Amino acid sequence: MGRPVLIDFFSAWCEPCTRQTAIVDELAARIGDAVEFRKIDVGERRDLIAKYQLVTVPTIVIEKDGLVVKRFERLTDAGTLETILTSLIDDHA
Template sequence: MTFQDIIDQDKPVLVDFFATWCGPCQTQAPILEELKQRVGDTAAILKIDVDKNPAVAARYQVRGVPTLILFKKGEIRWRQSGVVAGAELERLLRENS
């Protein structure tokens, strides 16, 4: 399954553009793990390492990490750079499911 196939799904897909050397990304990671437990199969959460996938990061103009982008049916519904609280992300996923 390609990146495009994943973001084209009917369910919301939250993409975390991150880098292994990024401190705030390490703060965001456990928040996303916990979120995945809470939302289950109602949404997908995908992590993209910008150093390993520069073309995808460039396509979505990711300039800083972490950058979170919420897709549904291939469309960007929301995006934000920096660490985002789990409760806020859960609300966004539920609003878009």
């Protein structure tokens, strides 16, 4: 079983995306290597728009073992994300 993956889908022109990415960066610094963090600019990776059925940014997708566990299509606070990720890390331990 692999570690959880948090994917931060953003666009460079999106102000809420900038705030979301700062939250994700802060979370990555706290959690460390227990979670894989990925940042994807939808302008550069248009192929993933269809794959993940993106309709808005920011969008956060949390996966575990290749399956989507949770998805947020709005600015999401660090506490909410950390609670979900911690539960997935605990499941892995």
